Amino acid sequence: MTGFSRRSMLVATGSAALAGCERITTSPTVRKVLTLGEKATLSGQRFLTDRNALxxxxxxxxxxxxxRVNGNFLPRSPDFAAHLAKGFxxxxxxxxxxxxxxxxxTLAELKAGPQRTQITRHDCVEGWSAIAEWTGTPxxxxxxxxxxxxxxxxxxxHCADDFSGMPFYESIDLVDAFHPQTILAHTxxxxxxxxxxxxxxRLRVERALGYKQAKYVMRIEAVASLAGIYGGKGGYxxxxSGYQWFAGI
Amino acid sequence: MTANSASVTSQNGEDSPCGPLVYRISLPVRIWHGINALCIFVLLMSGATIFNAHPRLYWGKAGANFDHAWLAAGRNGEAGFLRVGQIEFNTTGFLGHTPYSTKAIPPLLTIPNYYSLAEGRQWHFFFAWLLVVSITAFLIYSLCSKHLRNDLLPRWKEISPSRLWKEIVAHVRLRFASGHAAKGYNPLQKLAYLGVIFGLIPLAILTGITMSPNLNAAFPWLLDLFGGRQSARSIHFICSAALCLFIFIHLLMILAAGPLNEMRAIITGWFRLPQAQENRP
Structure with missing residues (x-):
């Protein structure tokens, strides 16, 4: 057998194997089973972690x-540009x-209330971390x-930024909402x-990954259910992209 | 039934040219091995997807693009590279850049076989749970059944430096125990299995947990233990590299020691004792 045909055979076998893998990873049943891991993680972590553990x-x-700046670095909406021009x-x-x-x-009213300052680590879902000091209103x-x-x-x-016209939003439950380190940081x-x-x-919810730390927050909405809000999964x-709503790991 | 109490069947006498069949691996160990092997493969491959999201490793509490990475994989144009410390390897065609991918680890080695961090995480955490449950069950079983004491823990005389050196030399020359001595695991095998079961897998689980910002709040001592989240991430990666090395040698030894006999043993439990190799220089 020549090197070339052996190589094409290898490529063909490889492609067939890959196609098989893809059939597994894109199967709705498989995806549904895999979400059990996410449910176990949420229940397990909530059980193990005191709701006020810092x-x-x-x-x-x-x-x-x-x-590092991640996600959007300047919302494109004219409303935001107007706010920025007037220093909010x-x-x-x-x-x-x-x-x-x-x-x-107003921003002044937010700053007039109780404040909290904390030096915490920001962990991106991609794997990198950065540490900063944040001051904001609990x-x-x-x-x-x-x-x-x-x-x-x-x-x-609800945030001022968007990705390809799709507004950015995020959501947290009441355990994280009333956590002492959860602040709306202005500094x-x-x-x-x-x-x-x-x-x-921006939101700082310190026990969650970076994609929960919503930037350019314009409106906070208290809801009974996430169904019916945009895609219904609780965040952009x-x-x-199918990221887990619970971003504790 | 455990290796040291292995029974020798009567249908294959000691004078059989193939050596007698012994029942060497109990059913719970075989089931655990299968689940564990599946978990490790999926975790390594989905872990590769997660690594691809940011193929740089740091030491300390934090680390991102502007910080010094002790290991980085990627590409410069169409040239793939792997940099460890100051040393840079050209890995074009393997890592960083291949004709089919521009990710650090190519899709042939990742789950899913296309880049999706979200899906990679779903696979990783599902099989992480399965790994934790199965290794816990295995540890309880191996303590209660004395599998640990009888089969895995080496005797003191087995781990004397001279004995270990002899074993290493024999392994490098691909000469394995035969007859009665092949009923149990050899000292190197015992140390390797103990290292994986009590070393690498628990360390991978603990460093994985240390990367969770929520569990950092519950168990902050884990961060101190490993020297920060980014150090934990690096150790997690080193564990996976060590597991790859273990799997490679494990499979190589199976091929060298007789793949059919070894496969039968891990599937059915029955292992045919190899006959002594005589008249070999």
């Missing part, structure tokens, strides 16, 4: 010299949905101000939050 905090010396003077954080007192908070204090109803199960963060490393990192405010990455 993510590790670091010393100023640990702060990354350069913090007319910007309001809306709190709506299943709340007794819907809110429209989400719990905003939720208390708004008075969320007993029916609330999730908080949805990063003692400077106003840079636009590339999500100005005017969950809807469009």
């Amino acid at each position: 993510a590790p905090e670091f010393a100023p010396v640990d702060i990354s010299p350069r913090f 003077a007319d910007w309001r954080l809306e709190v709506s949905g299943l709340v007794r007192r819907p809110l429209r908070l 989400l719990a204090s905003i939720l208390k101000m708004a008075g969320i109803s007993d029916k609330t199960q999730y908080l949805v963060f 990063m490393n003692r400077q106003p939050l840079p636009v590339a990192h999500g100005a005017p405010v 990455w969950e809807d469009h």
Whole structure:
């Protein structure tokens, strides 16, 4: 047998094997079975982790010299451009949905309330990590101000940015929403939050991966269910790329 | 039934040219081996997909593109490279750049066989759970059944430096135990299996858990133990490389020692004792 035909045979066998693999990985049944792992992870991790257990905090010396910008670095909407031009003077954080007192908070009002500063590690789902100091308003204090109803199960963060016209959004459950380290950060490393990192405010939910840390937060919506919101899976990455809603690992 | 208490069947007497069949591997061990092998293969291949998302490794608490990576794989144009420390290898055609892919690890070696970090993670975590459950069950079984004490733990005299050196020389020359001495595992085999079961797999599980930001809140001591999340990620990767090396040698030894006999043993439990090789220089 010549080298060439042996090679084509190898390629043909390889392609057949790959086609077989692809049939397995794209099968809906297989995908459904695999989600059992995700469910076990959520239940297992919630069981093992005290709801108020704090993510590790670091010393100023640990702060990354350069913090990688990921996802969008400048929302393209004209509304956002207008807010940016005015230094977010007319910007309001809306709190709506299943709340007794819907809110429209200015940046100054956010900063006037209780504040928390923490040096924490940001872990991208891709594998890299960076450490920064964040200052912001605890989400719990905003939720208390708004008075969320007993029916609330999730908080949805609607953001100013989009991917190919599809708006970015994320969601967390009440365990993470009322966690003491969950803040709406307006300050990063003692400077106003840079636009590339999500100005005017971004969510910091420190026990979750990077894709949960929604940037450019415009509106927080208290909801009973994630069904019916965009793709229904609780976030842009969950809807469009199949990332796990629970991003604890 | 365990290796040292292996029974010799009567239909194959000691004078048989092939040597007697012995029942060497119990059913629970065979079932565990199958599940474990499947888990390790899927975890290595889905882990390769996850590695492809950011094929750079760091030491310490944090690390990203602007930080020093002790290992990096990728491509410069159409040239694939693997850099370890200061040494750079050209890996065009294997890693970093192949005619079919521009990812660090090519699709032939990943699950799924196209780049999808989200799907790679689904596979990885499902089989990670299966691995944790199966190795826990195996450890309980091997303690209760004395599989650990009788078959896996080496005797002191087996791990004396001179004995180990003799074993290494014999293995390199592909000469294996025969007759009665082949009923149990040899010292190198015992050490390799113990290293994987009590070393590499638990270490891979613990360093995997250490990469979870949520579990960092529950068990912050794991970060101190491994020297930070990025160190844990590096150790996790080193564990997987060591497992690849183990699998390679494990399969090589099966081929050298008689693949049919070894395959029968791991599937049915019955192992034919090799006859002594005589008149060999």
